Amino acid sequence: MSISLRKLPDTELEVMQAMWQCECPASRADIEKIIKDTHPMAMTTLLTLLTRLSEKGFVRIEKVGRASRYYPLVTREEYLAARSSNFINKLCGGSMSTFANALCDSGLSKEDIDELRDLLERRKL
Numbered sequence: 001m002s003i004s005l006r007k008l009p010d011t012e013l014e015v016m017q018a019m020w021q022c023e024c025p026a027s028r029a030d031i032e033k034i035i036k037d038t039h040p041m042a043m044t045t046l047l048t049l050l051t052r053l054s055e056k057g058f059v060r061i062e063k064v065g066r067a068s069r070y071y072p073l074v075t076r077e078e079y080l081a082a083r084s085s086n087f088i089n090k091l092c093g094g095s096m097s098t099f100a101n102a103l104c105d106s107g108l109s110k111e112d113i114d115e116l117r118d119l120l121e122r123r124k125l
Helices: 010-021 028-035 043-055 076-091 096-104 110-121
Strands: 059-064 067-072
Touching: 010 028, 010 043, 010 067, 010 076, 028 043, 028 067, 043 059, 076 096
Parallel strands: none
Antiparallel strands: 059 067
């Protein structure tokens, strides 16, 4: 997937996050079950958001009789990588040292920083 994935509005991102938690393919009810407590919305609103996500290339909608099945076309990891790259380029001028300093100044614990260092040294990041 291209690193130029556009940023999703918060409500669309909530729907994508719910989809990423579902077994693929997801039904509207599957998605609704996940977001009902934290981001309740009318069924029509959810369907509208799913249609928008499809138009943007994030979701494929497959009709099965009167129902629809939803397939994420972008993984959580792809979206996170694209948004992280965009963040570093736009806010840090592409400078990893600026990003690393901001990350360290953000209130991360020593354990968090040690974990990041370990992941980098093992090339897991």
